[in-house]
Amino acid sequence: MQQVEIENQHHSLDEFKAALSLTEAEWTKLRCLARNRCRVGRPGEEDEVLQDAIYRVLEGKRRWPKGLNLFAFLSGVMKSIVSENRKIGFRRNIDRDIEVAADAASQDTSAADLVLESEIVTYVMALFEDDPEAEALAEGIMEGWEKDDLLGLFNGEVTRYETVRKRFRRKINAHPEIKSMIHGE
Amino acid sequence: MVNEKMSKIDRLAEAINEDILAMTPEEVLQEAKVDGEDTLGFAKAMETWLQQAIVQANGSRLRNARAALERDQERSKDNVVPIGKREAKPRPEGFAPDTMAARNGKELSERDKAALEEDFDDLFDDDAWGDGEDETDQ
Numbered sequence: 145m146q147q148v149e150i151e152n153q154h155h156s157l158d159e160f161k162a163a164l165s166l167t168e169a170e171w172t173k174l175r176c177l178a179r180n181r182c183r184v185g186r187p188g189e190e191d192e193v194l195q196d197a198i199y200r201v202l203e204g205k206r207r208w209p210k211g212l213n214l215f216a217f218l219s220g221v222m223k224s225i226v227s228e229n230r231k232i233g234f235r236r237n238i239d240r241d242i243e244v245a246a247d248a249a250s251q252d253t254s255a256a257d258l259v260l261e262s263e264i265v266t267y268v269m270a271l272f273e274d275d276p277e278a279e280a281l282a283e284g285i286m287e288g289w290e291k292d293d294l295l296g297l298f299n300g301e302v303t304r305y306e307t308v309r310k311r312f313r314r315k316i317n318a319h320p321e322i323k324s325m326i327h328g329e
Numbered sequence: 330m331v332n333e334k335m336s337k338i339d340r341l342a343e344a345i346n347e348d349i350l351a352m353t354p355e356e357v358l359q360e361a362k363v364d365g366e367d368t369l370g371f372a373k374a375m376e377t378w379l380q381q382a383i384v385q386a387n388g389s390r391l392r393n394a395r396a397a398l399e400r401d402q403e404r405s406k407d408n409v410v411p412i413g414k415r416e417a418k419p420r421p422e423g424f425a426p427d428t429m430a431a432r433n434g435k436e437l438s439e440r441d442k443a444a445l446e447e448d449f450d451d452l453f454d455d456d457a458w459g460d461g462e463d464e465t466d467q
Protein backbone atom coordinates (compact mmCIF):
# COMPACT_ATOMS: atom_id res chain seq x y z
CA MET A 145 0.00 0.00 0.00
CA GLN A 146 2.80 2.43 1.00
CA GLN A 147 4.75 1.47 -2.10
CA VAL A 148 1.73 2.34 -4.28
CA GLU A 149 1.51 5.77 -2.65
CA ILE A 150 5.23 6.38 -3.33
CA GLU A 151 4.71 5.34 -6.95
CA ASN A 152 1.81 7.78 -7.28
CA GLN A 153 3.79 10.66 -5.85
CA HIS A 154 6.77 10.29 -8.16
CA HIS A 155 7.42 10.32 -11.87
CA SER A 156 8.34 6.98 -13.40
CA LEU A 157 11.81 6.30 -14.72
CA ASP A 158 10.49 6.38 -18.28
CA GLU A 159 9.01 9.82 -17.66
CA PHE A 160 12.35 11.00 -16.34
CA LYS A 161 14.20 9.64 -19.38
CA ALA A 162 11.68 11.28 -21.69
CA ALA A 163 12.08 14.60 -19.87
CA LEU A 164 15.81 14.46 -20.53
CA SER A 165 15.29 15.12 -24.22
CA LEU A 166 16.65 18.58 -23.59
CA THR A 167 17.52 21.45 -25.88
CA GLU A 168 20.89 23.15 -26.02
CA ALA A 169 19.57 25.94 -23.79
CA GLU A 170 18.16 23.49 -21.25
CA TRP A 171 21.41 21.55 -20.96
CA THR A 172 23.17 24.88 -20.51
CA LYS A 173 20.71 25.82 -17.79
CA LEU A 174 21.47 22.59 -15.94
CA ARG A 175 25.16 23.33 -16.21
CA CYS A 176 24.59 26.82 -14.74
CA LEU A 177 22.69 25.29 -11.84
CA ALA A 178 25.48 22.74 -11.33
CA ARG A 179 28.12 25.44 -11.38
CA ASN A 180 26.23 27.36 -8.73
CA ARG A 181 25.96 24.28 -6.51
CA CYS A 182 29.66 23.46 -6.94
CA ARG A 183 30.95 26.98 -6.33
CA VAL A 184 32.19 26.29 -2.80
CA GLY A 185 32.03 22.53 -2.27
CA ARG A 186 33.37 21.14 -5.55
CA PRO A 187 34.63 23.99 -7.71
CA GLY A 188 35.20 23.07 -11.34
CA GLU A 189 33.38 19.74 -11.04
CA GLU A 190 29.97 20.86 -12.28
CA ASP A 191 29.83 18.38 -15.17
CA GLU A 192 30.62 15.43 -12.89
CA VAL A 193 28.09 16.53 -10.30
CA LEU A 194 25.39 17.03 -12.94
CA GLN A 195 26.06 13.56 -14.37
CA ASP A 196 26.11 12.06 -10.89
CA ALA A 197 22.70 13.63 -10.14
CA ILE A 198 21.14 12.29 -13.34
CA TYR A 199 22.72 8.86 -12.84
CA ARG A 200 21.35 8.53 -9.31
CA VAL A 201 17.86 9.04 -10.66
CA LEU A 202 18.44 6.57 -13.52
CA GLU A 203 19.67 4.00 -11.00
CA GLY A 204 16.55 4.51 -8.93
CA LYS A 205 18.39 5.91 -5.92
CA ARG A 206 16.58 9.25 -6.21
CA ARG A 207 13.01 9.75 -7.35
CA TRP A 208 11.53 12.78 -9.08
CA PRO A 209 8.50 14.02 -7.12
CA LYS A 210 5.46 14.92 -9.18
CA GLY A 211 4.76 18.61 -9.29
CA LEU A 212 8.42 19.58 -8.96
CA ASN A 213 10.10 21.16 -11.94
CA LEU A 214 12.82 18.93 -13.45
CA PHE A 215 15.47 21.65 -13.13
CA ALA A 216 14.59 22.44 -9.51
CA PHE A 217 14.64 18.73 -8.74
CA LEU A 218 18.05 18.07 -10.29
CA SER A 219 19.42 21.21 -8.67
CA GLY A 220 18.30 19.84 -5.30
CA VAL A 221 19.95 16.49 -6.00
CA MET A 222 23.17 18.28 -6.93
CA LYS A 223 23.02 20.31 -3.73
CA SER A 224 22.67 17.11 -1.79
CA ILE A 225 25.61 15.50 -3.62
CA VAL A 226 27.89 18.46 -3.00
CA SER A 227 27.03 18.67 0.70
CA GLU A 228 27.47 14.91 0.96
CA ASN A 229 30.96 15.28 -0.42
CA ARG A 230 31.76 18.04 2.04
CA LYS A 231 30.47 16.24 5.08
CA ILE A 232 30.88 12.55 4.44
CA GLY A 233 29.32 10.48 7.17
CA PHE A 234 26.85 13.01 8.51
CA ARG A 235 23.78 11.83 6.70
CA ARG A 236 22.01 8.59 7.23
CA ASN A 237 18.81 8.19 5.25
CA ILE A 238 18.38 11.92 4.75
CA ASP A 239 19.30 11.71 1.09
CA ARG A 240 15.61 10.92 0.61
CA ASP A 241 14.65 14.48 1.42
CA ILE A 242 16.38 17.36 -0.28
CA GLU A 243 15.28 19.99 2.23
CA VAL A 244 16.36 17.89 5.18
CA ALA A 245 19.69 17.32 3.49
CA ALA A 246 20.09 21.06 3.05
CA ASP A 247 19.33 21.77 6.69
CA ALA A 248 21.60 19.00 7.90
CA ALA A 249 24.41 20.32 5.78
CA SER A 250 23.94 23.81 7.16
CA GLN A 251 23.75 22.63 10.74
CA ASP A 252 27.14 21.05 10.57
CA THR A 253 29.04 24.18 11.37
CA SER A 254 32.49 22.97 12.19
CA ALA A 255 35.15 25.53 12.98
CA ALA A 256 36.81 24.98 9.62
CA ASP A 257 33.56 25.61 7.81
CA LEU A 258 32.99 28.83 9.73
CA VAL A 259 36.42 30.13 8.82
CA LEU A 260 35.91 29.18 5.20
CA GLU A 261 32.49 30.78 5.11
CA SER A 262 33.84 33.97 6.60
CA GLU A 263 36.59 34.09 3.98
CA ILE A 264 34.12 33.51 1.17
CA VAL A 265 31.71 36.17 2.42
CA THR A 266 34.56 38.68 2.63
CA TYR A 267 35.64 37.75 -0.86
CA VAL A 268 32.12 38.02 -2.28
CA MET A 269 31.55 41.40 -0.69
CA ALA A 270 34.88 42.57 -2.11
CA LEU A 271 33.63 41.75 -5.60
CA PHE A 272 31.07 44.53 -5.24
CA GLU A 273 33.33 47.23 -3.80
CA ASP A 274 32.74 49.46 -6.78
CA ASP A 275 29.01 48.70 -6.97
CA PRO A 276 27.25 49.86 -3.77
CA GLU A 277 23.79 48.79 -4.96
CA ALA A 278 24.91 45.22 -5.72
CA GLU A 279 26.91 45.18 -2.49
CA ALA A 280 23.80 46.08 -0.48
CA LEU A 281 21.80 43.46 -2.35
CA ALA A 282 24.44 40.77 -1.69
CA GLU A 283 24.45 41.67 1.99
CA GLY A 284 20.65 41.54 2.16
CA ILE A 285 20.55 38.15 0.43
CA MET A 286 23.19 36.69 2.71
CA GLU A 287 21.29 37.98 5.74
CA GLY A 288 18.27 36.08 4.48
CA TRP A 289 16.03 39.04 3.58
CA GLU A 290 12.82 38.37 1.70
CA LYS A 291 12.14 39.92 -1.69
CA ASP A 292 9.99 42.71 -0.21
CA ASP A 293 12.86 43.71 2.09
CA LEU A 294 15.34 43.59 -0.78
CA LEU A 295 13.03 45.74 -2.90
CA GLY A 296 13.12 48.29 -0.11
CA LEU A 297 16.80 48.84 -0.92
CA PHE A 298 15.63 50.23 -4.26
CA ASN A 299 12.63 52.18 -2.97
CA GLY A 300 10.36 49.46 -4.30
CA GLU A 301 11.47 49.98 -7.92
CA VAL A 302 11.15 46.49 -9.38
CA THR A 303 13.01 47.20 -12.63
CA ARG A 304 15.98 48.71 -10.79
CA TYR A 305 15.99 45.78 -8.36
CA GLU A 306 15.95 43.25 -11.21
CA THR A 307 18.73 45.04 -13.05
CA VAL A 308 20.97 45.06 -9.99
CA ARG A 309 20.06 41.48 -9.17
CA LYS A 310 21.08 40.39 -12.65
CA ARG A 311 24.34 42.32 -12.29
CA PHE A 312 24.92 40.64 -8.94
CA ARG A 313 24.31 37.17 -10.37
CA ARG A 314 26.52 37.80 -13.40
CA LYS A 315 29.33 38.97 -11.17
CA ILE A 316 29.11 35.92 -8.92
CA ASN A 317 28.85 33.59 -11.90
CA ALA A 318 31.97 35.14 -13.35
CA HIS A 319 33.75 33.66 -10.32
CA PRO A 320 32.56 30.07 -10.18
CA GLU A 321 35.57 28.83 -8.27
CA ILE A 322 35.55 31.09 -5.27
CA LYS A 323 37.00 28.50 -2.94
CA SER A 324 39.98 27.78 -5.11
CA MET A 325 40.54 31.52 -5.62
CA ILE A 326 40.81 31.99 -1.88
CA HIS A 327 42.98 29.00 -1.12
CA GLY A 328 44.82 28.77 -4.39
CA GLU A 329 43.77 25.11 -4.71
CA MET B 330 10.93 34.43 7.17
CA VAL B 331 14.66 34.00 7.58
CA ASN B 332 15.91 30.41 7.65
CA GLU B 333 18.33 30.58 10.58
CA LYS B 334 19.77 27.17 9.76
CA MET B 335 21.14 28.36 6.44
CA SER B 336 24.57 29.87 6.25
CA LYS B 337 25.26 33.07 4.31
CA ILE B 338 26.85 31.05 1.54
CA ASP B 339 23.82 28.76 1.36
CA ARG B 340 21.52 31.79 1.07
CA LEU B 341 23.69 33.22 -1.67
CA ALA B 342 23.59 29.92 -3.55
CA GLU B 343 19.81 29.64 -3.11
CA ALA B 344 19.25 33.18 -4.42
CA ILE B 345 21.33 32.50 -7.51
CA ASN B 346 19.65 29.12 -7.94
CA GLU B 347 16.25 30.84 -8.00
CA ASP B 348 17.48 33.39 -10.52
CA ILE B 349 18.82 30.68 -12.85
CA LEU B 350 15.58 28.70 -12.58
CA ALA B 351 13.63 31.82 -13.55
CA MET B 352 15.77 32.53 -16.62
CA THR B 353 14.34 31.96 -20.08
CA PRO B 354 16.20 29.60 -22.47
CA GLU B 355 17.20 32.59 -24.57
CA GLU B 356 18.71 34.39 -21.60
CA VAL B 357 20.62 31.29 -20.56
CA LEU B 358 22.07 30.77 -24.02
CA GLN B 359 22.89 34.43 -24.50
CA GLU B 360 24.77 34.71 -21.21
CA ALA B 361 26.66 31.47 -21.79
CA LYS B 362 27.72 32.55 -25.26
CA VAL B 363 28.86 35.93 -23.92
CA ASP B 364 31.00 33.99 -21.44
CA GLY B 365 32.49 32.06 -24.36
CA GLU B 366 30.94 28.68 -23.57
CA ASP B 367 30.53 26.02 -26.24
CA THR B 368 26.90 25.34 -25.39
CA LEU B 369 26.18 23.17 -28.42
CA GLY B 370 29.26 21.03 -27.80
CA PHE B 371 28.25 20.58 -24.17
CA ALA B 372 24.68 19.61 -25.09
CA LYS B 373 25.93 17.01 -27.59
CA ALA B 374 28.44 15.61 -25.11
CA MET B 375 25.71 15.26 -22.49
CA GLU B 376 23.36 13.52 -24.93
CA THR B 377 26.08 11.00 -25.82
CA TRP B 378 26.88 10.44 -22.16
CA LEU B 379 23.19 10.04 -21.34
CA GLN B 380 22.73 7.14 -23.78
CA GLN B 381 25.63 5.26 -22.18
CA ALA B 382 24.45 6.16 -18.67
CA ILE B 383 20.97 4.76 -19.34
CA VAL B 384 22.43 1.40 -20.45
CA GLN B 385 24.79 1.29 -17.49
CA ALA B 386 22.08 2.27 -14.99
CA ASN B 387 19.73 -0.40 -16.39
CA GLY B 388 22.42 -3.02 -15.75
CA SER B 389 23.06 -1.66 -12.30
CA ARG B 390 19.35 -1.71 -11.41
CA LEU B 391 19.10 -5.30 -12.62
CA ARG B 392 22.09 -6.36 -10.53
CA ASN B 393 20.66 -4.61 -7.48
CA ALA B 394 17.28 -6.27 -8.00
CA ARG B 395 18.94 -9.70 -8.29
CA ALA B 396 20.98 -9.10 -5.16
CA ALA B 397 17.85 -8.01 -3.29
CA LEU B 398 16.00 -11.11 -4.47
CA GLU B 399 18.83 -13.37 -3.32
CA ARG B 400 18.92 -11.63 0.06
CA ASP B 401 15.17 -12.09 0.31
CA GLN B 402 15.41 -15.77 -0.51
CA GLU B 403 18.15 -16.27 2.06
CA ARG B 404 16.01 -14.52 4.66
CA SER B 405 13.00 -16.67 3.72
CA LYS B 406 15.03 -19.83 4.29
CA ASP B 407 15.86 -18.66 7.81
CA ASN B 408 12.21 -18.03 8.56
CA VAL B 409 10.97 -21.45 7.47
CA VAL B 410 10.50 -23.98 10.31
CA PRO B 411 10.44 -27.54 8.95
CA ILE B 412 7.41 -29.60 9.95
CA GLY B 413 8.16 -33.30 10.60
CA LYS B 414 6.29 -35.89 8.57
CA ARG B 415 3.59 -37.65 10.52
CA GLU B 416 3.83 -41.41 10.36
CA ALA B 417 0.54 -43.20 9.76
CA LYS B 418 -0.56 -45.02 12.92
CA PRO B 419 -1.17 -48.76 12.45
CA ARG B 420 -4.83 -49.79 12.67
CA PRO B 421 -6.01 -52.27 15.30
CA GLU B 422 -5.84 -55.82 14.07
CA GLY B 423 -9.01 -57.00 12.41
CA PHE B 424 -10.34 -53.50 11.81
CA ALA B 425 -12.29 -53.25 8.58
CA PRO B 426 -14.13 -50.03 7.90
CA ASP B 427 -17.75 -50.61 6.89
CA THR B 428 -18.77 -47.43 5.25
CA MET B 429 -20.22 -46.63 1.86
CA ALA B 430 -16.90 -45.00 0.96
CA ALA B 431 -14.94 -48.09 2.02
CA ARG B 432 -17.22 -50.20 -0.18
CA ASN B 433 -16.65 -47.79 -2.99
CA GLY B 434 -20.38 -47.08 -3.19
CA LYS B 435 -21.29 -50.67 -4.16
CA GLU B 436 -23.34 -53.37 -2.42
CA LEU B 437 -24.74 -53.28 1.07
CA SER B 438 -22.79 -54.63 3.95
CA GLU B 439 -24.12 -57.47 6.00
CA ARG B 440 -24.80 -55.07 8.82
CA ASP B 441 -26.73 -52.72 6.53
CA LYS B 442 -28.77 -55.62 5.16
CA ALA B 443 -29.68 -56.75 8.67
CA ALA B 444 -30.66 -53.20 9.67
CA LEU B 445 -32.81 -52.90 6.55
CA GLU B 446 -34.65 -56.16 7.27
CA GLU B 447 -35.29 -55.08 10.83
CA ASP B 448 -36.77 -51.79 9.54
CA PHE B 449 -39.11 -53.73 7.17
CA ASP B 450 -40.23 -56.06 9.94
CA ASP B 451 -41.15 -53.10 12.10
CA LEU B 452 -43.02 -51.48 9.23
CA PHE B 453 -45.19 -54.53 8.39
CA ASP B 454 -45.80 -55.64 11.96
CA ASP B 455 -49.64 -55.39 12.29
CA ASP B 456 -49.45 -55.67 16.04
CA ALA B 457 -47.56 -52.48 16.15
CA TRP B 458 -50.72 -50.51 15.11
CA GLY B 459 -53.63 -49.84 17.47
CA ASP B 460 -57.12 -51.27 16.50
CA GLY B 461 -59.52 -48.94 14.64
CA GLU B 462 -57.17 -46.01 14.61
CA ASP B 463 -57.39 -45.79 10.83
CA GLU B 464 -61.22 -45.84 10.77
CA THR B 465 -61.84 -42.58 12.58
CA ASP B 466 -61.77 -40.58 9.34
CA GLN B 467 -64.36 -42.76 7.61
